[in-house]
Amino acid sequence: MMRSWLGVGLLAGSWLFGLGLFGAAQWPAWMIAVLAGAWLAADTPLPSWPRRERFWAAILLLPAVGFFPWPYRAGPMAWAAGLVLPLAPIGRRWPAAVGRALTAAGMLLAAQAGLLACYIAWTARSHELPAMLAGLVANLLHLWGIDAAAAGSEAVLRSFRAVHHLAITRELVLDPGSLAFLTGGMALLGLRVWSFGGHRGWTMWARSATGLLVLVAAWLPVRAALLAGVMLQRAERLEPSDRLNLIDPLLSAWVNLALLVPLALGAWRFLGREALRAGASDPSRQHVPGRGSxxxxxxxxxxxxxxxxxxxxxxxxxxxxxxxxGRRMPGRVTVVERHSTWEPTDRPYDTESYGEEASYTYWAIYQYCGQYYSMSRLGRDEPIDAERLGSTDVLVIKTITERYAPEEIQAVRQFVEDGGGLLLIAEHTDRRIQTPYANDLASQFGFKFRQDLLFRVGNAYEQEVRPGRVPHPMLAQVPPLVLAVSCSIDPGWSVGEAVMRDMGLWSLLPDYHADNFFPEAELRPEARYGAFIQLWAARWGGGRVAAWTDSTIFSNFCTFEPGKAELMLAMLEWLNHRSVLDKxxxxxxxxxxxxxxxxxxxxxxxxxxxxxxxxxxxxxxxxxxxxxxxxxxxxxxxxxxxxLPKPQKALPHVVIDRTVSEVVLATDGFTDRGGGWGFGLLEQWIPRLGYVTSRAQGPEAFAGDALVIISPTRSVSDQFRQSLTDYVEQGGKLLVIDVLGSPGTTANGVLAPFGMSVRHATSRQGVLRLAGGWPALPVEGACEIVGGQPFAWVDDLPVAARKRYGQGEVMAVGFGLEWNDRSFGGHWMRQP
Structure with a gap:
């Protein structure tokens, strides 16, 4: 029976590697843990099910095998395979042995999967535990000679360097590995009862399950105290110059797996032997093929x-x-500028305006949404009352920097109750003291924005979000997107929908000494970690509310990165619908x-x-x-x-190709990944001309009015070349930008169908002369462009040309070095 309990522990620990709850998924380790757990679980007694039941059970598991994502899929897949394998007409013993191991492991994993899905939803709403549990952990540390005290839901510990506030959270005390072990252990006991049968079987199960529950409950505070001691030991070993990354062991899948070993041994010692003796001594509970089942x-x-x-x-x-x-409303969207001096929609983003004030605005996203909706602004001097709000379907309140008056709050609440849609947009860490003002409104609908900032475990500043297997309608049409940094949402006891819930994050409170209240990305003891809600939706009265936590992604400098403009459109579209079920x-x-x-x-x-x-x-x-x-x-x-709606009045659409071009572009508006040699700023600044941009590859690259191919290096397929030729011939505009010295350039493969080419062997450095009276510019280096009508030269060498082709036009440029991030100043706040 020890093997079975160790198998339960390994299967419970496998979720720590596969889920990504406390960090990125580690798939090789997950697979090893599952296979080892299945091998150990082979000793689990199972009933001798008839062939018919085996067959139908395997068939009924197929929807779960086909739909569930990994690692949730592993349970039903192993279960189904284990049921079918012994039915194979193979005259050997190994199919039955392997089938038994897979069936046992699959059933245990399936039981654990259900619990962990609920656990993630539960902990994402709140990470806090009652203060009494923090006191319990502090008292245990006292018994071990550690100076500790409880302060609310935190245990206060002292090291030579600082006083540490260790968050006593659900994830620390009621950790997922231990709860998965508890669930798997109860399933294991149930399988034994199922196998041996007998009239006293379920009475024995209840007694054993109670014993297992007591064992786990006794171990959990001890486990939390052990981890607190490890954290304090790390603090004692830090040098004064070291960063306060102290809770790495709490997030480590390997540490959490090791802490399941005492549970497995305890279950074997206190439960396994007694249950085995009971099964062996009671003839009515002996396993006989066909009997227990x-x-x-x-x-x-x-x-x-x-x-x-x-x-x-x-x-x-x-x-x-x-x-x-529900049904779609007319689409009248009003953005409130009153009480908001941050991210205005009425400050132009053009070729004359640069710096933070021009970049941190919602000008571009406002113009983008104007293609789909009737957009308007509620000005800084206009009242927020029933009369003014009566002419809108969706109200957007973003980045509040001044407190709303009580009568204004009541007007907004009444607007929603009367059937309006409300979008609240907040920012991380209480920046500009926005969060309390936003919560004056959010609390009317039962939730609030936390005054925190979320980091990604393993890569603090890059959080990619992908819609889940059952995406909310708001995310169903939104491609994967990378967030900047956000706060999180505390839904309290309110009823709503966690539209965007992500894992592998940790949360810190503001650092009010920093200009933007941004804390250092350190794994501090007071951090909360695990799953968090970043987009919340609620139905209230006859209307709807959506709350978003990362205002930065809609700023001019990053709003047209993949998924971000689509997310804004999807939120507005959901709020622009009504259903009889909105009550x-x-x-x-x-x-x-x-x-x-x-x-x-x-x-x-x-x-x-x-x-x-x-x-x-x-x-x-x-x-x-x-x-x-x-x-x-x-x-x-x-x-x-x-x-997503179709545009009513489309703006010029420029597509940045990702089929044959793989140059570095911006992530969250920042261009540091390319070391200055990327082209993120070029992409960001195209909207200054009043255009919208997107990135696309394959057939989707030809969906815009113009296609920009920057320093192509991937092979140009015949299919892409033909599609490109058709696109230009039917009126599309093509801009090809090549860079002198680009290794493996395939620009000529792109330009060949149009009778143009680039010659890197013939290049110049000097002063760029442009047709049409444009000012001359110094260039580091430019390639010769052959074919078409030249419009730029260095000395007498043509380095840019254009050519009409069908109803469209092709433009080739050989001085791409002048358009990279380094040449544009390296940052969106600088003027080139």
Whole structure:
């Protein structure tokens, strides 16, 4: 039985590597942990299920295998494979042995998966635990001779360097590995009862499960105190110049895995031997093939039972995740400038305005949204009252820098209750004292913005967000995007939807000594870590509210990076819809009915399954298949329910090619990744001309009015070349920018169909002379452009030319060095 308990521990620990809850997923380590856990779990006793039940259970698990993402998919996949493998017509013993190991591991992983999905949703809402638990950990540290005291939900510890406030969080005390072990252990005990059967089986399970629960409950505070001691020991060993990265062990999957070993040994010592003796000494509980599983369900009952469970769980999964979109409103969007001096929409972003004041505005995103909606501003001197708000469908309140009056707050609340849509946009770390003012409004709807800043574990400043397998309608059409830095949302006890919830993050409070309140990216003891909510949606009265936590991504210098403009459009579009289910009670009532249906169908299946033990295998598989089928259905519905709107008055659209060009572009507006040799600033500054930009590859690269290919180095396929020729011939504009000395340039492969080429062997350095009376410019180096009509020269060498082709035009430039980030000043706040 020790092998089985160690297997449970390894399978529980595998989630620490695969989920990415406390850092990036480590897939090789995850796979090793799962395989080793399955090998150890091979000793788990299993019933001898009939062939028919095995077959139908494997079929019912297929939706889960096909839909669940990794690592959640591993459980049903191993379970299904383990059921089918012994049925293979192979005259050897190993299929049965491997099948038993896979089945046991799959069932344990499946049980743990359900718990961890709920755990992530629970901890994302709040990381805090009652203060009494912090006191318990502090008292344990006292017993070990450590000077500690409790202060709220933190344990205060002293080292030679500083006083440390260790956050006693859900993740520290009720850690996912231990809870997964508890769930897997209860499932293991259940499998043994299922296998041996007997009238006293479930009584023994209840007693053993209670013992396991007591064991885990006793271990958890000891575990937390051990980690606190390790953290304090690290603090004592730090040099004065070292950064305060003290909680790395708390986030380490390997450390958390090692802390599962005492649980596994304790379970074997206190539970395993007694249960084995009980099973061996009671003849009524001996495992006999075909006995413990009970008689097979009758041919008529088995399909009925499976259908009931499948229907009930599918309905619960569907209605539990469904977010009804409703009908579209006229699309009148008002942006409030009153009480906001940050990120204005009325400060131009053009070729005359540079620096922070011009770059940190919402001019570009406001113009972009004007293609799709009737946009207007509520000016700084206009009142916020029912009369003014009565002519809008969606109200955007962003980056509040002055407190709203009580009557203004009431007007906004009434606007939502009367059926309006409200978008609240806040920023990290209480910058410019925005958060308390934003929370005056947010608290009216049951949630608040935290005064914190989120970092990514492992790479503090790069947080890529990808929509999940069941994306909210707001994210269903949004491509992956990289956030700048955001705060998080505390939904409290309010009812709503965590539209964007991400893992592998840690949170710090503001550093008010810094100009922007930005704390150092250090893993300090007071940090909260794990999953956080960054986009929250709620239905209130007859209207809707969405709360977003990273105002920077809509600033001019990064709003057209992938996914960001689309996110703004999706938020406005969701708020521009209404449904009869927007009344919170209506949607809750519908979900309550779905849950009642699920309970009723499950109860019916239980009644039919009485006395037919082997049917429980089919019921469990049908439950997982139903959850997957319901989730699959709602994901497909969300994908189609709210397509992004089509532009009513399109702005010129410039596409930056990523098919044959792989130059470094900006991330979150910052261009430091390219060392000055990237072209992020060129992309950022195209909107100064009144254009919108996007990045695209393949067929999507030809969706704009103009295509810019910068220093191409990838091979040019015949298909791309033909599509490019058709694009220009039908009226598209093509700009090819080549860089002198670019290794492996493929610019000539792009230009060849148009009778143009670039000659790197013929180059010049000197003064660039432009046609049309433009000022002369010094250039470091430029290539000769052959073909077309020249319009720029260095000495007498043509270095830029244009050519009409069909209804379109091609332009080739050989002095791309002058357009890289270094030549543009290196930062968006500098004037070139």
């Amino acid at each position: 009970g008689e097979a369900a009758g041919p008529g009952h088995l399909p009925a039972m499976a259908a009931l469970v499948l229907l009930g769980t599918a309905a619960a999964a569907f209605f539990g995740q469904w977010s009804p979109v 919170p009670w209506a949607l809750m009532a519908l979900r309550g009915l779905a849950m009642a249906l699920a309970v009723a169908t499950l109860a019916g299946a239980v009644v039919l399954a009485r006395g037919s033990g082997s049917a429980w295998l089919v019921l469990a598989a049908a439950g997982f298949g139903g959850v997957a089928a319901g989730s699959w259905a709602v994901a497909g519905l969300h994908q189609r329910a709210m397509p």
